[in-house]
Amino acid sequence: MHWRGNIQLLLLFIHFSGIILVAGMSEVWVELRAPRFVVHRHSAVLRCDHNVDPESLYKVVFFKKSQRIMKFVRGRDPPFELYNVTGAEINLIKLSPTSITLERLDFSASGPYACEIALETPLYSKVSKIHELNVIVRQKYRPKIKIKHKKLSSSDFLEATCQSAPAHPAPHLTWFINNNKVDESLIVPVGTLKMHRHHHHGMPLLMTNTSLHFPLTTLQLYPNQTVDITCLSTIPSYASVAEGFADVQNQTVTVNVVRIEPVPTQLPVKIVSSKLNLSARCHVDRVLFVLVTFLYHIYF
Missing domain, CATH: 2.60.40.10 (Immunoglobulins)
Structure with a gap:
């Protein structure tokens, strides 16, 4: 029974020292929420959302291209540590442990951003997926x-x-x-x-x-x-x-x-009246009679 008591003491020590991860840590999620596109010289709010109890949160870090831009550590004085952000300014009034506001964004502020949360007991940290932010110039007129x-x-x-x-x-x-x-x-x-x-x-x-x-x-x-x-x-x-x-x-x-009339497949036919046909036939007959009479007088 003595060995059981030692195991219980060891587990109790491990629990309070925070050197082991609990099974529930696999369900922890963290996500950086921010706009994908920001108009040049406008502002953007970056939020590090998670499902951890705020009282258990020990540290939050924001990154741009793997470089720190803000770190919050609970219990420190001051709790915030700010770094240089290329192409933007951090609004100090709107600063919170899980959000930062970038103002007057220039084109160099475009790029990949991420955030990380950390717990002290038990020791645990998790980084969000990369979020791409792009600074744009809008079109001024229609195509x-x-x-x-x-x-x-x-x-x-x-x-x-x-x-x-x-x-x-x-x-x-x-x-x-x-x-x-x-x-x-x-x-x-x-x-x-x-x-x-x-x-x-x-x-x-x-x-x-x-x-x-x-x-x-x-x-x-x-x-x-x-x-x-x-x-x-x-x-x-x-x-x-x-x-x-x-x-x-x-x-x-x-x-x-529009409607386009089809091209005719044959030449147009001129219709002649029966009266005109009779007149033309009489004229031909007279010409033939004169021609026959002329030839008769020549050869006979």
Whole structure:
């Protein structure tokens, strides 16, 4: 029985010394919540969410590119330790153990961020997944659509080009015909163009160009109808469930589908009345009579 008492004392020591992990630690989660896109010179709140009892939380650390930007340690005086953040300023008034507010974000503030929580008893720490934050410049106007022919027949190809407004990063363009997304195989991405004349605080802005070659035969169209063509310009290329698009602009133009008469398969036939036919026949008969009389007098 003496050995059982020693084991109990050992387990009690291990529990209070905090050198062993409890089974429940596998259920601990931690996540860095922050916007994916922030407009240049705006602010962003980074929160380190977790399911640990706040009273058990010993330390919280925020990282950018594996470099510390803020550390909180319970019981220290002062409890916060701040580090230099490239391209942003930390708001000291809004600082808390599990959140920081970055203000006046510059382009260099873009990059991967993460956070870590730690417990003292038992000893345990866990790091969140990487969260990418991007500083953007929004588009100032709608994309521009150019149509090669604004009057087409239902058997023609619809040819058009679309160009986005300058922005950062380069906007993504999506075509819609009558509010239906166009298949990517019918779109020719021309590429992006760096606009050195258009820049934002030293950052060159980018424009995206694309062209469309769409067969109208794939649509259920009738002559003298119209087709709506929409170019959607977004940052990023897809919308998240929580945030949607960070920036979106669109433009719609209308094309007329006209009736074109079919080309005739044969030459037109001139209809002559029966009276005209009789007059012409009499004239021919008189000419033949004169010709026969003339030949008779010559040879006989």
